[in-house]
């Protein structure tokens with residue numbers, strides 16, 4: 001009997017050795033040369049595989065980063081500057097620091113601000129709804145409220161607020177991967193710089209209808225009146241197609257636009273103090289008065305010089 | 308004769324043709340008409356009038372914006388008040404021409420009398436031109452420009468012209484009424500199209516729940532001097548009026564995936580289109596009117612109507628004229644209950660293809676809460692295209708585009724049979740329609756890429772030749 005066992009063991013061991021030799025030879029012959037730095041880079045990536053960088057996943061990003069001549073077109077929004085610095089160190093590149101961004105909803109059309117004119121009972125999907133009609137209210141630009149963005153967010157940063165019917169961004173959890181931006185059929189979500197200590201200003205509306213129509217549809221709509229653009233001392237606001245847009249690069253966070261907006265379409269968030277509208281308006285009026293005086297004085301001087 | 312129908316799938320909703328006995332009434336003109344520039348399939352029309360212009364009834368106010376597009380005419384005389392975007396049925400902004408109506412003064416050369424003109428012109432090109440100039444489009448739902456459809460690509464021949472009088476959607480009665488009241492005109496229209504298509508056979512398909520219409524057409528055929536036109540009673544089944552289903556029922560031929568009816572020798576036109584062709588060719592009258600049914604299960608029969616409306620009348624004007632929106636109406640639909648679209652904006656203007664305002668009660672129309680698929684397979688039994696809706700739904704949710712294409716999501720005709728038969732109330736069609744759009748996008752992109760590659764190869768070859 002024991003001989004059978006010995007034979008069995010010997011044959012199996014021999015077979016194993018033989019096959020491993022074959023495998024070894026094949027592996028050696030068909031070896032794919034892979035840059036070891038790809039593994040190194042992959043190790044420092046967040047591993048969320050969210051696609052926010054534009055590649056299929058973290059490894060695809062690492063592969064592209066290793067092959068690229070510089071890092072200008074490759075940036076992981078989830079890892080941010082921290083991770084990018086490590087990647088740059090591995091690859092010996094320079095990295096341009098990017099201001100951290102956050103998702104911002106550009107619609108103010110809560111149930112209170114925007115009366116419903118229709119009831120929808122189709123599939124609970126913004127994409128389906130957008131293909132069928134313009135939405136439950138007279139605003140054909142605003143949020144459809146079925147939460148495609150919420151479903152797209154892998155980081156749990158979005159949730160539907162049942163009271164307003166609008167999605168809300170948790171700015172601590174948002175990694176600015178941009179999945180929600182792609183998911184929203186109404187293009188209502190924008191990635192904007194987080195701003196110093198999280199302070200930022202934005203127009204929370206994209207309604208392109210003329211003022212009266214926009215206002216009728218939604219009490220907090222941007223009506224394109226342009227007061228904000230006129231008030232802004234830094235040229236940060238443009239009004240195009242009846243809707244205002246604040247350029248975050250130019251905005252100095254003075255909150256004057258927020259104070260003068262007649263509908264409350266402009267939002268300032270994370271400011272330490274609540275906005276004292278009257279004080280800001282008084283400041284603006286004072287400035288206007290002074291400017292007028294200076295103008296009058298200049299005119300007078302000119303007249304005297306001439307005379 | 309044995310009654311026929313299409314071979315796979317289909318459902319049997321109750322026909323509920325409540326307004327069938329109501330003769331067509333003519334609606335009075337409103338003060339303002341809003342005429343949409345996107346009333347047909349294809350490119351929107353381009354306005355050729357300016358604000359302040361005075362226009363006459365039947366005058367061209369917009370011309371085709373592309374090969375697949377159509378002329379648009381003023382539906383009454385008056386002054387152009389504005390040319391601006393206005394919300395359509397779904398609330399989407401579409402350019403409209405607004406006309407302040409001052410009366411009904413027609414352009415020259417239109418025969419407004421009732422005399423039946425039975426003589427068929429023989430100049431094919433001239434007839435097609437007239438159909439085009441009168442802005443005729445398919446009135447069966449798709450509003451495809453008729454002159455394009457009647458002029459198949461060289462190399463393909465029409466063997467059979469099928470006139471669609473199935474009106475398989477419940478509630479709708481406008482086709483039925485014109486089949487009764489304008490029978491001879493419809494038959495003459497069919498004979499004209501028959502001539503244009505080179506004298507093929509013509510079959511008028513009518514569902515068996517409309518025996519009076521079948522009888523009327525039979526009688527008209529014996530009185531009129533045309534050959535090779537026949538009536539074919541069809542078994543009642545939805546969606547009989549679907550182009551591919553009707554071809555199957557009448558000719559027992561199947562149109563391949565992605566193919567046109569002409570690939571099996573068929574051309575399908577709606578009976579209302581036939582009437583429009585008659586008026587265009589024999590009377591020189593552009594398409595500025597159509598028939599519309601006001602109906603629904605929350606209206607008593609005496610408040611149901613079939614109206615002859617002028618294109619551009621706001622739906623709200625017609626609803627108001629007919630006695631207002633009933634309080635019990637939970638959903639307003641334009642078109643039939645199966646394929647029609649819910650009206651999100653009653654102020655929207657009627658278009659060439661408008662066929663009804665349907666008021667439905669909550670219990671007949673509101674969707675019930677969705678539950679999990681119980682794998683009963685009813686959707687697959689119901690699908691007239693032989694698809695597996697439950698599978699398409701799952702693939703769509705998984706985002707599997709390749710799988711969707713393999714499962715032929717792009718063949719869906721959006722008939723809604725699957726959704727209608729699903730006991731779990733899963734919004735199958737909502738998802739499949741999305742999937743279809745995505746797959747069509749992929750197919751189109753692939754075709755475009757293949758074309759570009761072929762062109763590049765050709766250019767390279769030519770460059771090579773030149774070098775030699």
Ligand code: SF4
Pocket residue numbers: 106107108109110114139140141142143204205206207214217218219220221222
């Ligand atoms: S008007 Fe502006 S804020 Fe209001 S619902 Fe529309 S997009 Fe949103």
Ligand code: SF4
Pocket residue numbers: 102103152153154155156157158169173174175176177178179180181
């Ligand atoms: S909120 Fe949007 S950008 Fe932020 S993590 Fe979620 S999906 Fe990405």
Ligand code: SF4
Pocket residue numbers: 105126142143144145146147148149150167183184185186187188189
């Ligand atoms: S923001 Fe866009 S995706 Fe999110 S719920 Fe609103 S419409 Fe839907």
Ligand code: SF4
Pocket residue numbers: 689690691692693694696718719720721722723724725726735736739
């Ligand atoms: S809607 Fe499409 S999938 Fe559903 S039954 Fe009709 S053809 Fe089939």
